[in-house]
Amino acid sequence: MSEKGIFPSRFLFYIITISMFLLILSSVFLLQFGNTSLIPRSVFKLILLNGTSIYLKPSVKNEQIKLPFLSSGSSQVDAQIPIENGESSCQKSSNGKKMCNSWQQKIKSCNTNQALLRVYMYDLPSEFHFGLLGWKGKSNQMWPDVNDPSRFPSYPGGLNLQHSMEYWLTLDLLSSNTPNVVRPCAAIRVKNSSHADVIFVPFFSSLSYNRHSKLQGKEKISVNKMLQNKLVQFLNMRNEWKRFGGNDHLIVAHHPNSMLDARGKLGSAMFVLADFGRYPTEVANLEKDIIAPYRHVVRTIPSADSAPFDKRPILVFFQGAIYRKDGGAIRHELYYLLKDEKDVHFAFGTIQGNGVNQAGQGMASSKFCLNIAGDTPSSNRLFDAIVSHCVPVIISDEIELPFEDVIDYSEFCLFVHASDAVKKGYLLNLLRGIKRDQWTKMWEKLKEIVRHLQYQYPSQPCDAVDMIWEAVARKVSSVRFRIHRENRYRRSEQTT
Numbered sequence: 001m002s003e004k005g006i007f008p009s010r011f012l013f014y015i016i017t018i019s020m021f022l023l024i025l026s027s028v029f030l031l032q033f034g035n036t037s038l039i040p041r042s043v044f045k046l047i048l049l050n051g052t053s054i055y056l057k058p059s060v061k062n063e064q065i066k067l068p069f070l071s072s073g074s075s076q077v078d079a080q081i082p083i084e085n086g087e088s089s090c091q092k093s094s095n096g097k098k099m100c101n102s103w104q105q106k107i108k109s110c111n112t113n114q115a116l117l118r119v120y121m122y123d124l125p126s127e128f129h130f131g132l133l134g135w136k137g138k139s140n141q142m143w144p145d146v147n148d149p150s151r152f153p154s155y156p157g158g159l160n161l162q163h164s165m166e167y168w169l170t171l172d173l174l175s176s177n178t179p180n181v182v183r184p185c186a187a188i189r190v191k192n193s194s195h196a197d198v199i200f201v202p203f204f205s206s207l208s209y210n211r212h213s214k215l216q217g218k219e220k221i222s223v224n225k226m227l228q229n230k231l232v233q234f235l236n237m238r239n240e241w242k243r244f245g246g247n248d249h250l251i252v253a254h255h256p257n258s259m260l261d262a263r264g265k266l267g268s269a270m271f272v273l274a275d276f277g278r279y280p281t282e283v284a285n286l287e288k289d290i291i292a293p294y295r296h297v298v299r300t301i302p303s304a305d306s307a308p309f310d311k312r313p314i315l316v317f318f319q320g321a322i323y324r325k326d327g328g329a330i331r332h333e334l335y336y337l338l339k340d341e342k343d344v345h346f347a348f349g350t351i352q353g354n355g356v357n358q359a360g361q362g363m364a365s366s367k368f369c370l371n372i373a374g375d376t377p378s379s380n381r382l383f384d385a386i387v388s389h390c391v392p393v394i395i396s397d398e399i400e401l402p403f404e405d406v407i408d409y410s411e412f413c414l415f416v417h418a419s420d421a422v423k424k425g426y427l428l429n430l431l432r433g434i435k436r437d438q439w440t441k442m443w444e445k446l447k448e449i450v451r452h453l454q455y456q457y458p459s460q461p462c463d464a465v466d467m468i469w470e471a472v473a474r475k476v477s478s479v480r481f482r483i484h485r486e487n488r489y490r491r492s493e494q495t496t
Helices: 003-032 158-163 165-175 205-212 223-237 239-244 326-338 355-364 381-387 426-432 436-453 464-486 490-495
Strands: 045-049 052-056 063-066 117-121 187-189 198-201 249-252 270-273 314-320 344-348 366-372 391-395
Touching: 117 165, 117 464, 158 205, 165 187, 165 198, 165 205, 165 249, 165 270, 165 464, 205 223, 205 249, 223 239, 270 464, 314 326, 314 355, 314 426, 326 344, 326 366, 326 426, 355 366, 355 381, 366 381, 381 391, 381 436, 391 436, 436 464
Parallel strands: 117 187, 117 198, 198 249, 249 270, 314 344, 314 366, 366 391
Antiparallel strands: 045 052, 052 063
């Protein structure tokens, strides 16, 4: 080839190379300095992070904008929540999901632009909620004043407490509109139901069952059953219920016997439950419902006071009812296997007298605490063990656990099939084979996880109330998906 032919080829190569370099350089420049007029502010990049839609603004570093759940029939709320470096209070589970959202900081004033979940709460008469605690408001006063805890009634103690989440969730919603209460901004109460992601039904159903399920005097129907009947009638008349058939409603029914008469009629709603032991799958299931932790009854051991491996002389601890029906029959089998072992405490116990304190002291002095299926798959005993930093040994094949999509219980619990647990020597050989360093890793994890299982007022970031609201938020998108699919042929069917 002649020199004249080679020269244009080389020249063309150099031109293309330089052009590509300038193109790459200009692209980098535009992305780095996107806050100038060269890029309109309306140009955002949409990415998917952990299955959640997030917008990234080029003009602000470390700023994420969470898209709110869209409510049918309502306009989208512009939710812009900046996150500053070092402000996150969340933890990540082993699967990478956040246990609680990083923007859920304690704030004095929460609004619909900040909240993860917008909740409409029915103004039910007090007989459904605080009236069951003896509260009587002034004329035209629907709710107690939550500014001052001394001005609203406390929840009954003892075993009543273990199902008290109906109380804590209602208080949290009331406080969301109270400027002086400092709390996380996971959920906020809205006044217009069309702007809500979920509709909350403030019925203290567990308290109603515990206190009012038996006939009194000349009653022909118990207060508990009467309230359920009135609630069903109330909901069936509401446009909010009719709009989506109750699919977007949230009802707390944590006691396994609560809402016994109404649950089948209201089964389209989301339930907050302890487990599914006494529910048919068409009424309650993991697809739509939320499993909430029991409220523990023993005291929480401060991390600094928690006894390490060598300071816990008891290998295995269990104290409670031994003879149970249904799946709980395994308890008396294990009792006869373990009762005579020297480093095992397996005894009958109740809350009567000093029973709760004795159980708490025993758990805090034990390396492992048995959580065995009883009349239902779950019990409060698991959460008493966790706040005592006693490694739970779960022997309940049908158990469901709170927030298991973001919490890996295998990091701090041992799971044993019931069929293996009743084999002679199996359980003790397993537990005695766990060395100090293995146990200590689980013990350290227990101390971290306690905060997610605590109920309190006001609620705190990543506590049980905060975690329940976030669990509800994770269900909302699937609820909307189901509603929208059911609405596909609504218009055409109405015209026929």
